[in-house]
Amino acid sequence: MRTDALAQLPVRTAVPALLRALDEHGTAVLCAPPGTGKTTLVPLALAGLLDGAGPVRRVLVAEPRRIAARAAARRMAWLLGETAPEAGGPGRIGFTVRGERRAGPRTVVEVVTTGVLLQRLQRDPELTGVDTVILDECHERHLDADTAAAFLLDVRATLRPELRLIAASATTDAAGWSRLLGSGDGDAPVVEAEGASHPVAVVWAPPPRPVRPPHGMRVDPALLGHVAAVVRRALAERAGDVLCFLPGVGEIARVAGLLGGCGAEVLQVHGRAPAAVQDAVLAGRTRAGGAAGEGPAGDAGGGRRVVLATSVAESSLTVPGVRVVVDSGLAREPRTDHARGLSSLTTVRASQAAARQRAGRAGREAPGTVYRCWSEAEDARAPRWPAPEIAVADLTAFALQAACWGDPDASGLALLDPPPGGAMAAAREVLTAIGAVDERGRATERGGRLARLGVHPRLARALVDGAEEVGGRRAAEIVALLSEEPPREYGDDLAAAWRTARRGQDGYAARWRQEARRLERALASGGRAPGTPATTPAPDNRPEPATAPHTGTRTGTGTAGTHPDRPVSDRHTPGTPAPAPDKRPEPTTAPHTGTGTHRDDVAAGVVAALAFPERVARARGEGSFLMASGTAAETAEGSPLRGAPWLAVAVADRPATAASARVRLAAVTDADTARRAAAALCSGGAEVGWVDGDVVAREVTRLGAIELASRPLAAAEPGRLRAALLAGLRREGLELLRWSADGLRLRQRLAFLHRVLGDPWPEVSDAALVERAGEWLEPELSAARRRADLERIDTVAALGRLLPWATGEAARLEELAPERIEVPSGSRVRLDYGGDQPVLAVKLQEMFGLADTPRVAGVPVLVHLLSPAGRPAAVTADLASFWRGGYRSVRAELRGRYPKHPWPEDPSTAQPTRRTNPRR
Template sequence: MTRLREEALGLPVRTALSALERALEEHGSAVLCAPPGTGKTTLVPLALAERGARVVVAEPRRIAARAAARRMAWLLGGQVGGRVGFTVRGERVVSHGTVVEVVTTGVLLQRLQRDPELAGVDVVILDECHERHLDADTAAAFLLDVRAALRPELRLVAASATTDAAGWARLLGGAPVVEARGVAHPVEVVWAPPPGTVRPPHGMRVDPALLAHVASVVRRALAERPGDVLCFLPGAGEIARVAGLLSSVEAEVLQVHGRAPAAAQDAVLSPGTGRRVVLATSVAESSLTVPGVRVVVDSGLAREPRTDHARGLGSLTTVRASRAAARQRAGRAGREAPGAVYRCWTEAEDGRLPRFPAPEIQVADLAGFALRAAAWGDPDAAGLALLDAPPAGAMAAARSVLAAIGAVDAAGRVTDRGATMARLGLHPRLARALLDGAPAVGARRAAEVVALLSEEPPREYGDDLAAVWRAARRGGDAYGARWRQEARRLARQLDAPEAGDRPPAGRGTREGGGPGARGTRDGGGPDGAAGPGDDAAAGLVAALAFPERVARGKGGGAFLMASGTGAELAPESRLRGSAWLAVAVADRPSHAASARVRLAAVVDDGTARAAARHLLVAGDEVRWEDGDVVARSVERLGAIETVVRPLRDPDPALVREALLEGLRRDGPGLLRWSRESDELRRRLAFLHRVLGAPWPDVSDAALLERPEEWLEPELSRARRRADLGRIDAGHALRRLLPWATGDAARLDELAPERIEVPSGSRIRVEYGGEQPVLAVKLQELFGLTETPSIAGVPVLVHLLSPAGRPAAVTADLASFWRDGYRSVRAELRGRYPKHPWPEDPAAARPTRRTNARR
C-alpha cells in the first residue's frame, strides 16, 4: 500500500479492508457494502493485489470499466496497461505485468465460457451488483459453479453501495457482509416537483413539459448552489433536448451516455476549468466520480428493457427510477464535499417508488442467457444460483429461438454451432446472421452489417439499413468510430472465433486493423466471388438475424411480418413502397395494433424465403372464413401467405370440420328452421329442464358437441354454407328423441303442441319461457276453474280480449275468476258489447263466437 498516492490512503473503505480480507480467507466470498465515494471500486482491488492476488473487477458498463482502470492506475502513479489494465468489447489495454484488470460483465462471461477455471485469477469482484443486470447475475451464478466444482480457492466479492445484502449473502452460501461506513458528506434533499400536470412516461415518450421543468431546475441549482451540476435523464434523446434548453446558461454543458464518444466521456471525468452542467443517463450512477459536482438534479426517470415474447419484439421503456437508484444518484453530490440533490417529484411520491430496479432477468429477452446456460451445461438454468429464477414463458420463447437457428438440439443441449455462437459475444440472432451471412456476402460486409445491428444507429441516420451502412462508412462521429471498431472485432472473430479477448502479446496493445484488414476473409461472396450489392447484403443479413420480422407490404406503408404482427413505416420513409422488408428494429407501443419500424432493409421474395425457411410451410387449407367454406392450397412464410390457389377437390373430412367450425361460430341458425322445427326444439328444451334424462339438451353448445348424433348423414354430404341451409333442423332433431327407452312416443303427451280448452278450440302452447304459455280469449275458458298443467308445471294463461289483446295473466284461474274477473269485466264489456260478460263465469257457457246480448 506504500506505493499508493496519499489520496488513496484516506479513502474510507480502508477501514473495512481487514474484515474483507478475513472474510475471503475464511469463507472464500463476501458481500461488500460501501457508500459512494468510499473507494470500494478503486482501493479494494489494489489492496487485494498488494497481497499477491491477481484481481478481475467486473463493471456493468464500458465507461465505468475504463474510468475505474484509469483511476486505479493514477493512484499507483502509473499508466493504464501497466499494473492496472482494462478490457471492454473491442478494446484491450493490458500487459504481462497487469495484476488488476477491469472488464465488463459481458467480457467476463465470455472468458468464463472459454476458460471456466479462470486460470491465473485469484479474486473476482462483481461491482455495482445492485443494478441487477442480467450479465452480472449470470456471471455470479457461473462463478459459484466454478467455486463449487473446479476452483474452491477462487474468491468472490459482490460489491455495491445500495443492494439487497442479505439476498446476496444467501446466494453466496452464507457469505459474510462487510460494511464500510465511510465519511460521506451530507447531501441536502430539495423537493422540486413540476408546478403543473405532467403526463407520465409512456414507452420511450417523456412529456416535454417535464424536460422543460428539469432544465428550469438546473438553472435554479446553478443560481442557488456552488459547484458543478450533474443532471440525470433517462436517455440520449432527453439529454439532447435538455441540452438545447440550456444553451444560454453560463456554464459548459456536457453530455454523457453510452453512445457518447470516448473523448467526451473522458472530458466529463476530468476536472473542468469553469462551471459545468453534466447531463447523464444512469451510466453516471455508479463507479464514476465526476469531479467538481456539488449538485444533482434528478428527473426521477430511468430506462429498462421490455420484451414482447409472443411477437419477438424488444424495446426500452421509460419507468420511474427506484429508491435505490435515487440514493445512488444523490450520493454523486456528496462525494467530494457537502452537496444537494434536487428531486423533480414530491416527497409523497418518493415513498411509492419501487425499492430496487426490476431485475433484468424478469423483463428482458433471454435468448442470450439461455444460450449461455446451455453452453454451460444447464439448458433449463435450473441448477444455477440466481437471485431470481428466469420466467418460464420467457425461457420457452428463448429456447424456441435457439432451436430455430440451430444453436440447441431438441433436448435443449448446445450444438457445436451454438457453442461457436456463444463465443462470438453477440446476441444469438446476430451470431446466426454473422455465421450464415458471411458465406453469402463476405466476412467483412457481414461483420459490418451485424455491427450496425448490435448497437442501434442514431435516429438521424434514418430507417433504411443500407443507407445507414453507407452513412456509417462516411461518418466521422462517435457512432461511426464504435461501429468500425466492432466490425473489425467481428471480422477477426470469423477468422478465429476462439481468439475471444485473449491478452495480446505486447503491453498496452489495442485492437487494430479494420474491415478488410489483412487476415480477414474479405471477399464480396463465398471464396472471394462477387457477391450481392450492399442493399441486398444488408437485407440478407438483417433477415438472417430476424427471420420472424421479414415483412410483406400491404400498401400505404403497412406491412405484415412473418410473426403475424403488423408493422408501419413513418410517413416520410423512403421504404414505404417496398414489396418486402427485413425489419431490424421495431417497437410496439402498448396501445398500438402495429409495430413501428425503426430500421429495415429492402429484400426480395427469394431472400425472405431463404432467411426464414424454417417458417415456410405449404399445404391444403379448408376452413370457415367470411361465412362459408374456403378451400385453398396455401404456401405460408409464417403468417404471410405467399402462394394461394383454389382447391378444387378438398378432403371431405376437412370440409366437414370447416362446416362444424362454421356452426360453432355462427350457431345452428345456419340450418333451415321452420316454425315447427323451432317449436320442437323449445318443447324438448322444456322437457330436458323439467324432467331431465332421457330428454336431450338441445342448447347450441350441447348440439354442437355431438353433431354426429343428429346431423348425419346430411352434414357429411354438405360442401358449403348453402348445403347447411337445406338441412331440415326439425327432422334432424327428432334423431335425438329417446327412442330407445320408448319415451319418444310420449312427446305429445308430456309436451303437447296444443291444448283443448272448454270452447272446443285447440290452442297452441308456447314453450319459450320458464312456464308454458297458453294465450286464449277469455270467453273460451268460461267454466274452467283449474289451471292446466304440462309435465307438472302450471301453464301461464294469457287471457285475451275479443280483439286478441292481453287482458290478464294468471297461473291460478280459480283465483282470477274470484278476484280479478270483475275488474276485467267492468273495463271491457262496454268496449265489446256483443260478447258475453256474465256475472258468474263459472256457470257460463264457453264460446269462441260473438253472442248478441239479451
C-alpha cells in the same frame, strides 16, 4: 503511491473484516456507500498491492458498464502512482472491454465488463491464475452479472473451491446475495463499510403542475422543461458542478437545448458520447481540454459544468467537481413481446435504490445536494429495487450461454430469480431454428461458434450464414450496424445507413469500423484467436467480446440494448478519432452483380433477413406491411422504404396502444431472399377454413403468416371440411342454420324442461348447442361442404338427437311439455314456451267452467284470455281468482262490443264454447 488519497477512503476500515470473511468462507457480500472506495481500494487491498507484505494475488473486477471499467482502472492506477492503462504500457492495473484490452503479464488487477467475464468463463471455466473475482454494482441486476455469478458459484462448487468471490454494491439486497453466495457453512458474510463523511441534502422539487406519466419511450416535454428549470435553480442556489440524470439520449439532447445561456458548460455523457468526452468528464476536464485538478479525483477548475447523463454515471465512478445532483426520477427498462418477437425499452420510475445511488454522486468529494423532481409522497411508492433483467428481457443470449455451460434449462444455476418459462421457451425456439441447440436444448458445435462471436445469437447467425452469401467483410459491416443501432439521423434504410457510416467521421462511424473489423476477424477465426483450438483458453492479449446483445429494437432516443442501464457504449467501444476511410477492396465472394450500391442493397437485405427471419415483411398497401410473425408494420411518412414490395425489418417497436409496429430500420429485399432466410417458416399444403362467411378450401404456400400463393382445392378432406363448418358455427352462431317454426318451438320446449327439471333434459342455449354441434348435427354436418348445406339441415330432427333417449325420458316430452293442450271448449291450443313461463293464449269463452289453471311439468301456465277478436283481454295465472273478480270488469267492457258472444254472469258454471250465441 497516493497514500493520502488512500487514507481518506472510508472502506479501508472494512478491509480486515472482508479478508477474514474470505479466509473463512471464500465468499462475501460487501455493502459500501458511494464514495467509500469500494470499487478502487478493495481490489488493490485484495491483490496485496497496498502494503507489499503478503503475496500478490490476481484480482478480476467485473463492472456492468464499459465506461465504469475504464474509469475504475484509471483511478486505481492513479492511486498506485502509475500511468493510466490506456496512456502507457500495461502495468499492474489493466482493463479489458469489448474490442479494447489494456492488460499484460504484469497486470495484477484487471477490470472487465461482465460480458467479457462471461466469455472468459466459457473459454476457461477455472479462470486460471485468478484468485478473487469482485462482481461490482450487483444491485443493478443486469443479466450478464447474474449469469456470471451463477457460473462462478458453479466453478467454486466443482472446480475451484479456493476461488474467492465478492458481490459488492452500495445499495443491494444484501440478504438475498448472502443466501445465494452461501454454502454448506451457511450464508455468506455481509461486510458493511461506513459511509463517507459528506452529507447530501435532499430537496424535493416536483413539477408545479401535473405532468403525464411516461408511456413507452415518451416522456412528457413538460417534465423535461421542469428538469431544465431545476438545473438552473441548482446553479443559482448551490456551488459546484451539476450532474443531471435523464433516462436516454433523446431527453439529454432536449434538456441540453433548454439550458442554452445557463452560464455553465453543458456536457452530455451517454453510451454514444465519444470516448474523449467521457474521459474528460470523468477526469475533471472540460471539452476545451482544461485540466481540472490533479488526477481523476481533482477538483474541477475554471467555469462550472452541467453534466447531463444517463444511468452510466449512476455508479462505479466519480464525476469530479460535482456537488449537486438533479434527478429526473426516470429510468429505462427492457420489455419483450415474445408473441410478436419484438423488444423495446420502456421508461419507468427509477427505483429507490437507483435514487440513492444517484444522490450519492453529490457527496463523493464534499457535502452536496440532490434535487429530486418528484414529491416525497411519490418516493415512498417507488419500487425498492430495479426489475431484474432476467425477468423482463430477451433471454436468447442467456439461453445459449446456459446451453454452452452445460445447463440448457438453467435449472442447475444459482440465480436470484429463475428465468421465466415463457421467455426461455421463446429463446429455445430461436436457438433451435438457427441450429445453435439440438432438440434437447444442448449446444451444438455451431452454437458454440455463434456464442464465441460476441454478439446476440441472431446476429451471430446472420454473420456466419450471411458471409457465405455476401462475403465476410460485408456481413461483418452490416452486423456491426445491427449490433449498435445507427443514430436516428442515419435514416431507416439499412443500406443507406451503411453507406453513411462508411463516409462518416463521427463517433458512431469510428466505433462501427472498429466493431466491423473485430467481427471480420472473429468470423475468420471461428470466434477464437487464430490458431487457438477450441479446448484451449484464448491468449490474454486477445480483445474479448461482450455477450450482451442488441436485440434489434430501437429505443427511440438513440440508445440501444436490452437494458436502459447498459447503453450502447457499454457494449461497444466508445468513439475515438475516426480512422482513415477503409480502402480495402470489396470482397470477391459476394454472389451478386451490378453496381456497388445495388450490391449494398442486396447484401443488407440478406443479412437483416438472416438475423430476423420472422420479421421479413411483404407490402400490403402504401407503407403498410405484414411480417412473417403475423404482426402488421408501418413505415414512416416520407420513408424511402414505403414503396418496397418486401422488407427485411431489423428494428421495430410496437407502442402499447398501436395496432401496428413501427419500422425503425429495415432493408429492401425480395421474395427469394425472404424464402431462403426464413426457410424454417415456410409451409405449404391444403388449407380448409371458414373465411368471410363460408368454407374455403385452397392449396396455400406460406412464409409464416404471409401468404405467398394459393389455388382452389377441388377435393378437400371431409374431416377438415367438417372442422371448418364447426369453426363457422363458433364464429357466426346458430344463425347459419335455417330454423323452421317447428324447430324453434321444439328448442323452446327443451329449454323450458332443462330450466325446470334439469338433467337429463339438455341445455339448448346458443353456447351449449354450438359446443355440442358435432353431436346433434350429425350426420348432416359430415355430409356438408359449404354454408348452403347448413341451411338445409332439418333442425327438428337434429334437436331430437339431444333428447334423453337412453333414460327413456324422451318419451315423456309430450307429457311434460306438450306442444298443445286441450281447453274446456275441446280446442287444442298451442302453448308458447318462449318466455319464462309457458303461455296459453285462448279466447275467454273457451275457458268457461275451468276453475284450476292448467299446469305443464308442474308449472302453472300463464293464461292470456283473448277477446272474440283475438286481442288480449286479461292475463292470469289463477283462473279461479279471475272468475271471482277480474271477469266482471272484462264482461262490462266487452259485452256491448261483442253482443253475439256469451257473457254469462257466472262463468265458472257456464258452458264453454267456440261459437257465438244463436240468433233469435
